[in-house]
């Protein structure tokens with residue numbers, strides 16, 4: 001008989017058939033039953049086709065971050081690197097997104113789900129949403145702002161599943177009520193903890209990031225109450241928790257406490273298949289959680305990143321730069337106007353004053369001196385090791401470390417239990 005765990009594990013991981021303590025229900029999404037492990041979208045370019053496809057191949061959901069994907073395509077960069085033409089840059093990015101979705105599908109070998117993350121705060125988000133649908137992604141995940149109008153944007157593409165990213169039950173209630181009035185229920189909801197996740201965070205101020213209202217247990221309880229009040233019963237959207245999920249124990253805990261899935265970012269960013277430069281991965285791996293910093297980005301949202309020399313310098317000079325803030329389109333060096341609202345270009349003195357796209361692209365290329373390296377606050381399951389996606393997902397589901405990382409003691413115990421022996425084909 002196939003156990004529930006076997007049904008969500010890749011076929012190659014058959015040695016766990018006797019592991020009743022690890023029985024996880026599959027996540028039901030977009031007409032499929034997949035692993036409850038989700039890889040979160042990571043821009044710029046950190047989660048592109050290679051990572052998302054590799055995750056999907058393991059019967060999980062891999063997410064491509066849609067922002068500025070042209071950087072993975074030398075031909076598109078040749079056309080747009082110095083062009084200062086916003087429309088040309090936008091067009092190149094839509095072509096890149098199309099290529100990435102199709103390439104991820106090939107890597108996935110038809111397994112799992114391919115999702116695309118679109119940030120509401122990005123000026124071109126309606127075009128990115130359209131391209132995501134046209135290129136045949138399974139799931140559209142939207143964060144960095146309340147995605148109230150997402151159902152209308154995808155009205156011509158009824159097959160795509162919609163997943164908002166929110167951080168507290170108040171936001172969930174707003175989105176649910178607005179969407180239900182339009183006859184649409186989210187297919188799932190990512191609950192991202194601003195005190196733990198990497199990248200842009202769903203709180204108004206840095207001081208709010210660790211507020212008790214974001215605690216997963218609180219949000220789950222309040223959402224379940226809300227879904228009951230809304231009379232959703234078994235149609236209630238599954239909740240996927242994101243931020244600081246860094247061990248099998250946490251996966252087990254939260255999947256047993258009302259969540260239907262868990263989303264990880266940082267741990268996937270540093271896998272072998274992660275689409276960023278190896279030096280990007282080394283920076284994330286080398287920074288322990290106490291070396292992270294929280295600040296307000298140019299998009300006006302708090303963010304969490306590795307406290308590199310550049311970021312320390314920026315934070316030191318930020319008050320002076322804010323005092324000199326001035327609305328000036330020429331301050332957008334590339335004229336790409338990537339954000340709807342940008343502290344630097346629009347002269348908004350209370351928020352960040354640097355070009356976030358340039359900084360994230362430098363990080364993608366592994367440039368420690370210039371890059372901005374987003375990172376979540378959790379530990380890395382494999383410490384300083386860069387391992388394949390398959391091993392990460394297997395560890396998260398089973399608690400069993402890859403062979404190469406097991407201590408001699410653990411190897412002795414496992415061999416005495418006879419679960420390391422080769423499996424019959």
Ligand SMILES: Cc1cc2nc3c(=O)[nH]c(=O)nc-3n(C[C@H](O)[C@H](O)[C@H](O)COP(=O)(O)O)c2cc1C
Nearest residue numbers: 040041042043197198199243244264265266374376
């Ligand atoms: C390098 C990096 C880039 C990220 N970029 C995005 C992004 O473009 N859009 C988004 O919605 N979330 C982004 N995130 C958040 C992740 O998708 C994920 O929800 C979060 O990192 C989970 O927390 P963890 O890193 O502790 O696992 C990013 C996170 C990291 C580490």
